[in-house]
Amino acid sequence: MKRIGTSDGGGGTRTSPVFDPATGEQTGEVVLATAADVDHAVRLAGAAAEAWRDTPLSARTRTLFAFRDLVDRHRRDLAALVTAEHGKMPGDASGEVARGLEVVEFACGIPHLLKGEFSEDVSTGVDASSVRQPLGVVAGITPFNFPVMVPMWMYPIAIAAGNAFVLKPSERDPSPSVLVAELWEQAGLPPQVFTVLQGDAEAVDALVDHPGVAAVSFVGSTPVARHVHLRATAAGKRVQALGGAKNHAVVMPDADLATTADALIGAAYGSAGERCMAISAVVAVGVGDDLVSELGKRASRLVTGPGSDPSSDMGPLITAGHRDRVAGYLRSAEQEGADLVLDGREVEVPGGAGGFFLGPSLVDRVSPSMEVYREEVFGPVLCVLRADGLDEAIDLVNANPYGNGCAIFTADGRAARHFRRNVQVGMVGINVAIPVPMAYYSFGGWKQSLFGDAHVHGLEGVRFVTRLKSVTTRWPEPSAGAPVAPGRSELHFPSDGNL
Numbered sequence: 001m002k003r004i005g006t007s008d009g010g011g012g013t014r015t016s017p018v019f020d021p022a023t024g025e026q027t028g029e030v031v032l033a034t035a036a037d038v039d040h041a042v043r044l045a046g047a048a049a050e051a052w053r054d055t056p057l058s059a060r061t062r063t064l065f066a067f068r069d070l071v072d073r074h075r076r077d078l079a080a081l082v083t084a085e086h087g088k089m090p091g092d093a094s095g096e097v098a099r100g101l102e103v104v105e106f107a108c109g110i111p112h113l114l115k116g117e118f119s120e121d122v123s124t125g126v127d128a129s130s131v132r133q134p135l136g137v138v139a140g141i142t143p144f145n146f147p148v149m150v151p152m153w154m155y156p157i158a159i160a161a162g163n164a165f166v167l168k169p170s171e172r173d174p175s176p177s178v179l180v181a182e183l184w185e186q187a188g189l190p191p192q193v194f195t196v197l198q199g200d201a202e203a204v205d206a207l208v209d210h211p212g213v214a215a216v217s218f219v220g221s222t223p224v225a226r227h228v229h230l231r232a233t234a235a236g237k238r239v240q241a242l243g244g245a246k247n248h249a250v251v252m253p254d255a256d257l258a259t260t261a262d263a264l265i266g267a268a269y270g271s272a273g274e275r276c277m278a279i280s281a282v283v284a285v286g287v288g289d290d291l292v293s294e295l296g297k298r299a300s301r302l303v304t305g306p307g308s309d310p311s312s313d314m315g316p317l318i319t320a321g322h323r324d325r326v327a328g329y330l331r332s333a334e335q336e337g338a339d340l341v342l343d344g345r346e347v348e349v350p351g352g353a354g355g356f357f358l359g360p361s362l363v364d365r366v367s368p369s370m371e372v373y374r375e376e377v378f379g380p381v382l383c384v385l386r387a388d389g390l391d392e393a394i395d396l397v398n399a400n401p402y403g404n405g406c407a408i409f410t411a412d413g414r415a416a417r418h419f420r421r422n423v424q425v426g427m428v429g430i431n432v433a434i435p436v437p438m439a440y441y442s443f444g445g446w447k448q449s450l451f452g453d454a455h456v457h458g459l460e461g462v463r464f465v466t467r468l469k470s471v472t473t474r475w476p477e478p479s480a481g482a483p484v485a486p487g488r489s490e491l492h493f494p495s496d497g498n499l
């Protein structure tokens with residue numbers, strides 16, 4: 001059985017099991033870092049950050065390019081580790097690596113992204129400029145559902161900008177981060193500029209509290225995001241904490257139902273619904289029965305099974321406990337009067353008795369008061385609600401406490417524009433079910449889906465891991481040597497703009 005620990009050892013005695021979710025077998029165990037391990041790692045990272053920020057930008061950029069090539073060459077290895085510990089389909093796992101790699105490629109442009117501003121002669125003989133400097137040590141705490149991509153939203157930019165980065169990945173699927181650390185080493189990154197610290201809540205709290213950590217980037221569930229945000233801000237730190245989601249798709253009567261249903265099936269059941277941008281609620285405006293029929297036909301054809309079987313469309317959930325929790329939402333939906341068009345609890349996976357499988361579920365006639373709608377289910381469950389018009393649909397979306405992503409399907413540009421302007425979420429898709437921004441835009445939700453100001457990657461990501469310094473410069477002509485008494489005007493703030 002594989003034993004996975006923190007990069008340079010660590011003294012923890014507590015462990016956490018790692019499973020192959022497709023078989024239910026334990027394949028490894030993570031040695032969970034203690035507060036002392038965190039302290040050790042952060043101190044080393046702090047020293048590494050000092051030297052790394054003085055490494056010329058050209059050398060840092062070359063390291064990024066080398067890392068980019070190594071990730072590209074190891075796409076399959078990374079994807080295989082994701083499938084082994086997370087359970088997602090190989091094609092989906094490769095897609096995750098590809099989306100992460102795009103952030104590495106964005107970070108390869110760091111010389112351009114870090115360029116400051118310069119204004120000559122802002123006053124007589126005075127120049128003004130600004131630069132962005134690294135913060136020191138940035139900590140990243142990430143969830144189980146994208147063990148390659150979500151950390152890659154963070155560390156390429158932080159490292160390129162001259163910081164050291166300490167990553168605390170999910171204890172459920174820790175191995176991809178271990179390979180990433182090896183690739184950084186092969187790319188020539190100096191030791192401890194990138195550290196992987198395996199652990200759970202104890203390591204997270206120690207990282208967030210540590211005075212040597214300047215900024216915390218967190219992605220995970222809303223309760224933990226809120227906790228990390230509160231704790232980090234109380235310690236005076238910069239923090240971005242991305243939380244959970246309930247993503248809606250509004251389907252208008254003029255939408256093409258076949259292509260809309262195709263898109264919604266992928267968005268609801270891809271990665272077994274364990275995506276923070278998964279569509280889990282459809283709001284049908286006047287097209288409920290036809291849409292449910294199209295969705296039902298497609299969902300019932302999906303094959304649930306292990307990633308090792310090429311005929312599988314959808315894999316298992318991450319743990320038995322999570323599978324049972326999702327099944328519990330189906331039970332409560334039934335009790336609360338919803339219509340279970342397709343019940344994933346009935347799925348049969350040949351040879352998959354030990355795996356954490358749950359088939360796709362389609363739940364119709366859901367109302368906002370039902371538990372299956374109020375909670376983030378994070379599984380292959382698509383709920384259908386109905387609305388009489390676009391404004392009613394927008395009100396429903398806006399009343400939801402989460403505000404990560406949402407989509408509208410329509411052929412009417414004016415309806416789409418009205419939706420885009422008035423819906424209160426961070427990422428909007430127009431005839432695009434999963435509107436994940438490209439690496440050079442920034443990812444993040446509103447309301448309970450993000451605590452903090454900055455979204456991740458793109459320009460907001462660069463700003464998050466750097467701080468601005470503005471410089472005003474004068475090189476006066478040498479005086480003739482005689483002391484000069486300041487005139488009264490020297491004591492006043494200049495009123496004519498002349499410094």
Ligand code: NAD
Nearest residue numbers: 142143144169170200201204220221224242243244245276
């Ligand atoms: P989680 O909140 O359980 O864990 C996230 C991280 O926090 C892990 O590293 C974990 O070790 C740590 N952690 C867990 N409990 C903790 C505690 N009590 N105190 C301190 N740290 C703790 O989330 P998860 O189950 O791994 O991931 C799924 C969740 O992540 C879903 O809610 C999903 O919506 C969310 N998510 C959000 C985004 C986004 O961009 N908004 C992206 C991916 C996942």
